[in-house]
Amino acid sequence: MELFSFDLYLQGLQFFTNPMMFVSSFLGVLVGIVFGALPGLTATMTIAVFIPFTFGLSPVIAFAFLLGLYTGSVYGGSISAILINIPGTPSAIATGFDGYPMCQQGRAGEAIGISTIASTFGGLFSVIILSFAAPFVASFALKFSAEEYVGITLIGLSVIAIISEGSTLKGLIGGVLGLTIGIVGLDPITSFARFYMGRAELLDGINSIPVMIGAYGLSEMFLQISDVKHNIVVEQTIGKLLPPWKELKRIPGTVFRSSIIGVLIGALPAAGGSIASLVAYGQEKRFGRRKELLGTGIVEGIAAPEASNNASTGGALIPMLTLGIPGDAMTAVLMGGLIIQGLRPGPLLFQQQMPFVSSIFLSLLLSVLFMLLLGLFGARVFAKLISFPKRYLIPAIMVFSLVGSYAIKNSMFDVWVLLIAGFVGFILRKLSFSIAPIILGMILGPLFESNLRRALMLSKGDWSTFIDRPISLSCLIIVVLVLVGPWLMKKTRILFALKKGGR
Amino acid sequence: MTEKKKDLISSIGVLGFAGILYQAAKGLPTRKSVSVVLNTGFYPQMLAIILAVLAVLLLISSLTKKTDSRESEKFFKNRESLGLFLLTLLLLVLFPLGMELLGFIVTCFAFILTMVLLLTGRFHRNVPLSIVVSLGITLLIYGVFKLLLGIPFPSGILF
Numbered sequence A: 001m002e003l004f005s006f007d008l009y010l011q012g013l014q015f016f017t018n019p020m021m022f023v024s025s026f027l028g029v030l031v032g033i034v035f036g037a038l039p040g041l042t043a044t045m046t047i048a049v050f051i052p053f054t055f056g057l058s059p060v061i062a063f064a065f066l067l068g069l070y071t072g073s074v075y076g077g078s079i080s081a082i083l084i085n086i087p088g089t090p091s092a093i094a095t096g097f098d099g100y101p102m103c104q105q106g107r108a109g110e111a112i113g114i115s116t117i118a119s120t121f122g123g124l125f126s127v128i129i130l131s132f133a134a135p136f137v138a139s140f141a142l143k144f145s146a147e148e149y150v151g152i153t154l155i156g157l158s159v160i161a162i163i164s165e166g167s168t169l170k171g172l173i174g175g176v177l178g179l180t181i182g183i184v185g186l187d188p189i190t191s192f193a194r195f196y197m198g199r200a201e202l203l204d205g206i207n208s209i210p211v212m213i214g215a216y217g218l219s220e221m222f223l224q225i226s227d228v229k230h231n232i233v234v235e236q237t238i239g240k241l242l243p244p245w246k247e248l249k250r251i252p253g254t255v256f257r258s259s260i261i262g263v264l265i266g267a268l269p270a271a272g273g274s275i276a277s278l279v280a281y282g283q284e285k286r287f288g289r290r291k292e293l294l295g296t297g298i299v300e301g302i303a304a305p306e307a308s309n310n311a312s313t314g315g316a317l318i319p320m321l322t323l324g325i326p327g328d329a330m331t332a333v334l335m336g337g338l339i340i341q342g343l344r345p346g347p348l349l350f351q352q353q354m355p356f357v358s359s360i361f362l363s364l365l366l367s368v369l370f371m372l373l374l375g376l377f378g379a380r381v382f383a384k385l386i387s388f389p390k391r392y393l394i395p396a397i398m399v400f401s402l403v404g405s406y407a408i409k410n411s412m413f414d415v416w417v418l419l420i421a422g423f424v425g426f427i428l429r430k431l432s433f434s435i436a437p438i439i440l441g442m443i444l445g446p447l448f449e450s451n452l453r454r455a456l457m458l459s460k461g462d463w464s465t466f467i468d469r470p471i472s473l474s475c476l477i478i479v480v481l482v483l484v485g486p487w488l489m490k491k492t493r494i495l496f497a498l499k500k501g502g503r
Numbered sequence B: 001m002t003e004k005k006k007d008l009i010s011s012i013g014v015l016g017f018a019g020i021l022y023q024a025a026k027g028l029p030t031r032k033s034v035s036v037v038l039n040t041g042f043y044p045q046m047l048a049i050i051l052a053v054l055a056v057l058l059l060i061s062s063l064t065k066k067t068d069s070r071e072s073e074k075f076f077k078n079r080e081s082l083g084l085f086l087l088t089l090l091l092l093v094l095f096p097l098g099m100e101l102l103g104f105i106v107t108c109f110a111f112i113l114t115m116v117l118l119l120t121g122r123f124h125r126n127v128p129l130s131i132v133v134s135l136g137i138t139l140l141i142y143g144v145f146k147l148l149l150g151i152p153f154p155s156g157i158l159f
Helices: A006-017 A019-037 A043-054 A059-084 A095-104 A108-141 A146-163 A168-181 A208-226 A252-267 A273-287 A299-323 A329-339 A347-352 A354-385 A390-409 A412-430 A435-458 A470-502 B003-026 B042-064 B079-102 B104-120 B127-148
Strands: none
Touching: A006 A019, A006 A059, A006 A354, A019 A043, A019 A059, A019 A354, A043 A059, A043 A208, A043 A329, A043 A390, A059 A095, A059 A108, A059 A299, A059 A329, A059 A354, A095 A108, A095 A299, A108 A252, A108 A299, A108 A347, A108 A354, A146 A168, A146 A299, A146 A435, A146 A470, A168 A435, A168 A470, A168 B003, A168 B042, A208 A329, A208 A390, A208 A412, A208 A435, A208 B079, A252 A273, A252 A299, A273 A299, A299 A329, A299 A347, A299 A354, A329 A435, A347 A354, A390 A412, A390 B079, A390 B104, A390 B127, A412 A435, A412 B079, A435 B042, B003 B042, B079 B104, B104 B127
16 A cells, blocks of 8 residues: 555545535534534434434535534534533533633633634644544554454454443443344344344344444433423623634643643544543643643643544544544444445455545545634534523424434334334443443444454464454453553552551 | 343243254254265254353353342433333334335434434424434435435335
8 A cells, every 4th residue: 555645645636626525524514513512412422423424425525514514513613612611512611611710800812812723733733644644543453353353442442442431341241232133134144144033124233323322312312301401591791702822822732742641542442522622621720831721721721632532533533534443423323324335344454455544534624624714613503502491402403313214225224223222222321331432343244253253264263363363452451551550549548548548 | 121031031931042043053064975065954953052052151150159239320311211112112113114105314314303302302492403413414324325426225105
């Protein structure tokens, strides 16, 4: 595979002679910001609910829309975090730490302005890194065998189990439950039908899109109803959008540092924008020039998490596109959107569909630019959205989910899958399970099973094949470190504290 | 419900599921002459065992966990929210049935209007506005999915 050739990056330009590329990207960003700004509606849910809108569109146009949604919703989450201290999406949690105090000082508009500028820089930075790193990683991944894929999948599942809400054990159970969803249908090795309950629709496995829409979209609506959140209405007004120059010139260093953090964390399998933004804020607290003022409403406190969470978008696309392993829950859902277009992410995508991959780089770039424009010129309108009555929104999202699930294959069966997934998702969330590991497990299930069994078949059932290969062994060591590391560190700290106390 | 109680319920539920999965996987065809990996039941059984182990670990950790009543939260905030949830569930189950019987537009409009009225609460209802908004959302969804994306909805006896 040819690397770092400009030709590689220009192959996607041909698609941009079609105005629909611009329209779908713009609409994606617009819808993404709107839904991202609404408290309680996560970016992952937004992408899951809107995937059915891309049926019938060509893969490039569909993905321009989905990437617009992705970029827009990650950015949109900051608006409600700043205005009402409720992050629209989990990746905007850290934005509220300084965004809300700034809003209370009557500088809400400036906070949104800083968030827009930092997000744009983070987004642009991530596009550049993605477009250069992805072909390199893909060419490296071509050398991977079944053992390595098993190892990387396990890293993804263990990282998401650690970082998702609730206990690690529940995260791991969620991941295995997700893998279990993947066993319905034909056995990839023997082609024998498993657990299909006599339904022909299940021979190809459970359709992942209705499961994702149900687990994220419908279950969220159930939660809003059960917790009586549908009655909450809040209002905020914003003033001027750009802070004075003396404030603006404080952020370039913060933004650059946070963008690097965002891309790196985003590129780790399963670690996404929420971790990236918290780590970037944490780094600002350690190394920032005005670290003692963080939390009181300063521009650096908004710039750090926002640059980082938007930089993680391109980073998270690297493992998804090159290895077929999503970087976080949002990219897991995006991957679902790619699969229904008949495209299988992985290193071969770069060999066989390079113009499409190239169009992804350009679409992401375009969506960042639309985000800047919409963020600066539409901030006042988006601020009004947080007071949009949920009594209209909840039924609308429910019908979108129902109709969207039906529209995948024009099958009522998928609607029932959606309803079951929504109900089960609601019960699991009430029991403090996180949905992200389940979805990641479900998406990775077929890849994990086929590679695990292929490796074991070739080794004649000898499990040591996974530790004989250096890359595979390294992956397994990382898995152990990820799972046992926090526990070991905690125990060591207690031991040191006891020793100190004993002196 | 406290976190301890949630963990207890979760571990028992997952353990039960793992048991059923293991038993069901046992029923899948097995050939003695080939490697165990080639058997259809191998992978589901492996997952069932992993799930069971994790469920037991969760059970142990929940039994050793101290009960903290401060973290207790109700499954449903109040009786009305439980009622609203059950009604929503019923409406959602009726939606696909109604779509096949009455057609998409009628079912969609009826569902949205009922939900809007239910969510508004008895004292703040504005029926004309609710009808207009419900009709607007119905037409928007119909326009996008039927006219723009060409999805063939079941027409039923109405439309």
